[in-house]
Amino acid sequence: MNKQATGDGTVGKALEVLDKVAAVGRPVRFSELLSESAHPKATLYRLLQTLVNQGMLAYDDKQQTYSLGIRLVRLAHAAWRQSSIAPIARPFISALSDEVGETVHLAQLDNGQVLYVDKRNPQNAIDMFSQAGKVGPGHCTGVGKALMAFQDPSEIDQIIQKQSFYRYTPATLVTEAALRAELDQIRQDGIAFDREEHEPGIICIAAPILSTKGRPVGALSVTTSTQRKNLDELMNARPALEQAASKIAAAVEDWQFPA
Incomplete structure (x- = not known):
């Protein structure tokens, strides 16, 4: 218990x-x-x-x-409407998925883990773990790392302590030192990656959705299969991804984010 x-x-x-x-x-x-x-x-x-x-x-x-x-x-539906940015973000993630032709995820942090609050698929969707309502690990997902990287330092310490560092694939980061180094790089670059770290053959690029105070209120990712693209090709979607994240951030600026 x-x-x-x-x-x-x-x-x-x-x-x-x-x-x-x-x-x-x-x-x-x-x-x-x-x-x-x-x-x-x-x-x-x-x-x-x-x-x-x-x-x-x-x-x-x-x-x-x-x-x-x-x-x-x-x-659950009431919580989705009141405590999630999903209703506000939905038109933006739908437009992003249509534009890039890939799966788009919207996520928030939940007790150190990733809560997928919405997902939009292109017509030729690929099968993967994430679905709206599912909880995934933070240490090996693009959205999880994007959310972690921009927290306050003290909050990052607490979130890292909640990670299992379970090895899902040979590419999974399984030490605190490796994760901290990755988060430092994400803060510099403004973009996070999933390099087949959670599921074999699944890659993504992810961007934080930041408030005007720099607080991450969510994260957005563009996800695909290595059978379709490599990371360099997926990076072509970065401008559209970051633009969508900025639009969502602006749309939720007056929204009272639950503590």
Whole structure:
């Protein structure tokens, strides 16, 4: 059980159960949740019943499975509108994807990791991990490094401590020293790269979306496959990428970014 859930009492435990159900990615049986839960059987059942009663989970009597509830979906949509730059940025990332003919991602930081808040594909889309709503690693994604590089130094230290440095591919940066050197370079160049660091055959260039105070409120990337382009060819999209990031930054200037 994670420490945060324990410290937050019943609410923390209930949120932990919600996370477990969401992580499965399909309707899940009680026995499956119990096998991975730190809670006693009676406690887990009580938490599930409370979540069902509140509409945060749905229970299928026939299949005897739990899934995310409609109330949670409504809350997720409200959070997307209120706590994400995605609604404001959508027309700009759509235009960027059409212009460069490649996949465009919009991301924000979430507890040191990357939260993909929107994605636009060209007609000939390529298959990759990232989808809107998914959380990915910060240390080996272009948007993650772009977001990290422009934080305040003290915040960078905290974010780096939250990185797993898991080696996804032979190109993944797996040490703090290597990541810090990369972030220094990104601050100088204003652009970040994913050199097949998260997924084999997937590359990207990424730019931060900076407020007038230089604070990153998000990051934007243009992503493609090495079967289509190399990084030098992908760099042709840099002017359009940076222009889109600037337009989004201007559009969200009056938006109250959640602390």
